[in-house]
Amino acid sequence: MKRVGRPPLPYDVKHVTINMKTEHYVRMRGEGENMSKVINDYLDDRNAYKICPTCYRNDFEVNHCAKCEGRYLVCHNLACRLHDVAQRRECMNLPEPCSRSEFFGQ
Numbered sequence: 001m002k003r004v005g006r007p008p009l010p011y012d013v014k015h016v017t018i019n020m021k022t023e024h025y026v027r028m029r030g031e032g033e034n035m036s037k038v039i040n041d042y043l044d045d046r047n048a049y050k051i052c053p054t055c056y057r058n059d060f061e062v063n064h065c066a067k068c069e070g071r072y073l074v075c076h077n078l079a080c081r082l083h084d085v086a087q088r089r090e091c092m093n094l095p096e097p098c099s100r101s102e103f104f105g106q
Contacts, residue, residue: 049073054080054087065091066105067098 018039028035045051049062052075060075070090080087091098 049088052077052080052087060087065089065098065103067091067102068094
């Protein structure tokens, strides 16, 4: 018996509904773009610290917290730098996040 539907993917998937602007949906649908791939590629890059989660650019540096060695991303984009904080910090997900002084090893 021949399988019906899409071929199996090399990773587990969870079906979710997203709210996408109509203009993006219409454009991507018209261009035959795989919307799931675009979203998954973005999330893979974001979670691998390959893209700034605030401005989506790649002009940043990834360093490590002085206490827990968790990664943190500091973006060089002017709009991101104005916040004077890391745009993403792994240690913020700990049950007890590292304090600012522990973070910088002070």
